[in-house]
Amino acid sequence: MPLVNFQAQTACLDSQQILLALSQVIPAQTITKAIETTCSSQRRLRILPTYVIVTLVIALSFWSSDSIVDVFKNLIHGLSSLHIPSGLRLQPPSASSITEARQRTGAAVMRRLFELVAKPLATILTPDAFLGEFRIMAVDGTVFDVPDTPTNARVFGYPGSPKGTYPGFPKVRLVFLVEAGTHLIIDAFCSPYRIGERRGALKLLRSINSSMLLMWDRGLHSFKMVHTVIQQQGHFLGRVPAHVKFQVVKTLADGSYLSWIAPDGQSRKKGATRISVRIIEYVIEEDSTLKTYRLITNLMDVDKFPALLLAQEYHKRWEAENTLDELKVHLLARKIPIRSKNPREVVQELYGWLLAHYCLRCLMFQSSNLKNISPLRLSFVGSLRVIRRAIPEFQRQINTNVDINLYYSWLMAEISDLEIPLRQQRSNPRVVKKARSKFKSKKRSHRNNCTPRQQLSFQIIKRAS
16 A cells, blocks of 8 residues: 655644633633733744643643653644645654743743632532531642752752762742642742742732631641731631640630630731630540640631531641642653753743643533532543543544534543542551662762763684684
8 A cells, every 4th residue: 555645844833722622721812811911922923832832831741751742742633633634744843942932931921821720619519628618728838859950950959968968859849729629729839949838838828818718737837827817817727736835725615725826036026916726636546546636726616616527627638638649640750740951941830730730620620510529539540531632632623513512511521430439538658669779879970971982992802722
């Protein structure tokens, strides 16, 4: 069978057709608005306009194990297939061209797009999303390895290490605010490693309002957290470290007690005074040993919010950890999660990563409403695979008379079929099994210290007979 010679054509695309499958989450008008408000639009007609780069950065998380050129091919696969009957083959740009376009685009447009799109979606009917009339939110943080380049090392910095040793990679810190009932990240703050989680968490309190109940772990406990949440007219439920002591002012009917938290020195200089709080102490048996937990809250109504109820609800803070699992393990299954070698592109990629996760979780939330189940009962990995298949499928329907809502309904049905069993009541130790290697660890001194290729010479050794 003779083969047909295809003519290569530069991929000049209609930008708004690329992410048609995600248009219900990120409309084309929203991307255009983010580009205009950040003055990120290209100054002349280009093969890779800003709109295409924005969609490409989001798609980097959908195909995290592929090269950036392969991600571009996957992203336009449906549009490319439309040209096959004409004997045309869309030629993707080179990796260097894509990198230059990303550098030209910058990170501000991705940050602005995330601000425009990300918002809580759970309703009072969403299972496990509310405590009374309060929306359950959780704040947490983590760090990610970034490529070990001089610019990344200078901006983000290395973590501490024992004397005489060096850490392997620079690290970027990400603190995020998540809706516990849907795993939707509605605000985030990325920073160098040297800036701690507490400073990042304080910045995220800008998104707290009177309808929210914020949960945090003991590492984030501070007077500033309590004071700022109250200033935002919000409510909080956080764990307290063991070394923090409270004076019992009044014991309540459910066993909890009223106390107060004193301002730190910096807050006292600004005129802050002590704040009345409620302390809940309870015991959990772990491995035949009793472990005491203490919670701090400003929910003072004992009848409406008894101590046992708050202790049970605090377990939902772990939904932030499950969200991290989706981000770091399933969405970016790479040894080094971030692929960018310059700081600005690292921030750009992080916000594209958050947007990709938000798109997935938003579609899962919409699909769960079809079955009236919790969005957390749908498979995250399965939904990711559905989105990968749906992006080219939506592109193939551009020049047809088929109503695009029909394909959106198909997408919702595909995701809603991915129901998983109820979560088991179990606890696991927070440990990992590390692989061992017979080779020594790579250090900074090994960077760019390769042996140049040498011409080998051979000589036959003659043995005496």
